[in-house]
Amino acid sequence: MSINATLIGQMITFTLLVWFTMKYIWPPLIGAIEERKSKIAEGLAAAEKGQEEMELAAKNAANVLKEAKQQSADIVNLAQKRANEIVEESKDTAKTEGERLLIAAQAQIEQEMQNAQEKMRKEVSALALKAAGQILQQEIDKAKHKNLISKVSEQLGQA
Amino acid sequence: MATEAHAAEGATGYIVHHLTPLTVGEGFWSLHLDTLFFSAILGGLFVWFFKAAAEKATIGVPSTSQAFIEMIIEFVDQQVKDTFHGKSELIAPLALTIFIWVFLWNFMDLFPVDIIPGIAGMMGLEYMRVVPSTDLNATFALSISVFILIIFYSIKIKGVVGFAKELTCTPFGPWMMPFNLLLKLVEEIAKPISLALRLFGNLYAGELIFILIALLPWYIQPFLGFPWAVFHILIITLQAFIFMVLTVVYLSMAHEDH
Numbered sequence: 001m002s003i004n005a006t007l008i009g010q011m012i013t014f015t016l017l018v019w020f021t022m023k024y025i026w027p028p029l030i031g032a033i034e035e036r037k038s039k040i041a042e043g044l045a046a047a048e049k050g051q052e053e054m055e056l057a058a059k060n061a062a063n064v065l066k067e068a069k070q071q072s073a074d075i076v077n078l079a080q081k082r083a084n085e086i087v088e089e090s091k092d093t094a095k096t097e098g099e100r101l102l103i104a105a106q107a108q109i110e111q112e113m114q115n116a117q118e119k120m121r122k123e124v125s126a127l128a129l130k131a132a133g134q135i136l137q138q139e140i141d142k143a144k145h146k147n148l149i150s151k152v153s154e155q156l157g158q159a
Numbered sequence: 160m161a162t163e164a165h166a167a168e169g170a171t172g173y174i175v176h177h178l179t180p181l182t183v184g185e186g187f188w189s190l191h192l193d194t195l196f197f198s199a200i201l202g203g204l205f206v207w208f209f210k211a212a213a214e215k216a217t218i219g220v221p222s223t224s225q226a227f228i229e230m231i232i233e234f235v236d237q238q239v240k241d242t243f244h245g246k247s248e249l250i251a252p253l254a255l256t257i258f259i260w261v262f263l264w265n266f267m268d269l270f271p272v273d274i275i276p277g278i279a280g281m282m283g284l285e286y287m288r289v290v291p292s293t294d295l296n297a298t299f300a301l302s303i304s305v306f307i308l309i310i311f312y313s314i315k316i317k318g319v320v321g322f323a324k325e326l327t328c329t330p331f332g333p334w335m336m337p338f339n340l341l342l343k344l345v346e347e348i349a350k351p352i353s354l355a356l357r358l359f360g361n362l363y364a365g366e367l368i369f370i371l372i373a374l375l376p377w378y379i380q381p382f383l384g385f386p387w388a389v390f391h392i393l394i395i396t397l398q399a400f401i402f403m404v405l406t407v408v409y410l411s412m413a414h415e416d417h
Contacts, residue, residue: 003296005184006191010198010291010300017202018249018256018304025209026252029232032216039218 125156170374177272177370178363180294181279181286191294198291201263205256231259238404243411250410253308257301258403264291265362265395269388272369292362292398295355302351305406309350312413350409354402361398365391 132152136145180191212228221229235258239251267290279287291297313322326343327336365387372383 003299004187004189004191006189006194006294006296007300007303009190009195010297011304013195013199013202014256014260014300014304017206017260018253020206021209021256022249022252025206025213026232026255028213028216029209029229030236030251032218032221033229033233033236035218036221 129153129156173374174367174370176286177276178288178293178367179286180288181284191288191296193286193288194291194294194297197267197289198260198264198297201267201291202260205259205263209259231255235403239407242404242407243414245411245414247410247414249308250407253410254403254407257305257406258399261292261301261358261402262396262399264297265398267291268293268362268366268369268391268395272366272373290362290366292358293366295359298355298359299351301358301402302354305354305409306347306351309347309409309413312410316414350405354405358398358402361394365394 136149181193182189182191184190209228212225215222216225232255235255236251239254243250270289275289276287288294313325317325327333327340329339329343331339368387369384369391372380372387375383
């Protein structure tokens with residue numbers, strides 16, 4: 001167990017081994033380990049972020065849904081109101097139109113009645129005049145009763 | 160020593176034979192071929208296995224082998240991050256290399272004590288000590304390399320003056336300079352020595368016990384060998400872990416500027 005040149009040989013071997021390990025073995029392995037570590041950390045962070053985003057999206061969706069429901073309810077309400085209004089309006093219109101038509105019809109009836117009265121009066125007066133004329137032709141001297149004739153004729157014309 | 164061991168017979172001879180390395184050369188310039196061979200093979204196994212994983216490394220779903228390698232890498236990285244707060248390209252790979260290499264050294268301890276020396280014996284090699292961490296040269300090679308790094312980073316971070324000041328003026332102030340220096344030198348030198356001897360002592364003792372168990376009759380061996388092997392799985396991992404953690408601690412201490 002004496003110390004001899006084997007020591008030097010062993011030191012050379014050791015130096016070579018350490019050099020080789022330092023140069024070719026340690027860096028790629030530790031690099032792979034560190035890179036994988038960071039990749040896993042990134043993956044975990046991304047997963048967490050994704051989950052958060054999903055939660056946020058779900059919340060957003062719920063909000064949008066709620067808003068949409070509110071909006072549709074508003075629209076239905078508005079439409080109902082509008083329909084009621086339209087019904088009321090058309091009722092009013094119909095009523096006024098009916099009244100207007102009634103008035104117009106009454107006016108027309110009156111008009112026609114007046115026309116008929118006028119016509120009748122004219123016919124009656126013509127008839128009376130004719131009858132009177134025939135009577136008068138027999139009994140009245142035209143010159144003698146001129147005053148009277150014109151007076152009657154005037155009265156008839158006035159009526 | 161080798162000739163003595165060869166001459167001795169019986170239990171002592173068996174033990175000494177098992178703990179004698181395959182040596183070439185004389186004096187300081189001799190080499191323990193078995194230590195060099197097995198640690199190089201195990202180091203090659205380590206870089207080959209990890210390089211294959213590094214090449215196939217993907218940031219997607221990892222394969223089973225990649226997940227296993229990444230588990231080790233993350234474990235080492237966590238240990239380094241807990242202790243060392245500076246920024247260094249070297250320390251984490253250094254810690255990984257020490258952890259795996261020392262673990263593989265120690266793992267050789269779990270092979271039955273006679274298998275590999277037996278095969279080597281058939282190939283004509285008289286001695287074969289398969290566990291590199293039972294060789295002081297191997298453990299000291301690691302701890303002295305770490306010690307050189309400690310000195311290097313101490314000077315690099317604190318500067319020559321800063322490091323000299325730390326050696327001479329702490330912990331008792333400039334008036335106690337020689338005493339401080341002595342204290343600090345002991346502290347610094349104790350680091351590599353304790354690192355190397357702790358690993359060596361644990362594994363040497365473990366191997367010795369396996370050899371002792373191998374000396375017992377065959378029908379007793381499983382009852383002692385199996386629990387000791389299971390316990391040893393803990394020891395070999397723990398020793399590799401301790402060596403790594405202490406290395407990181409010492410280097411982070413070298414990085415701290417007072």
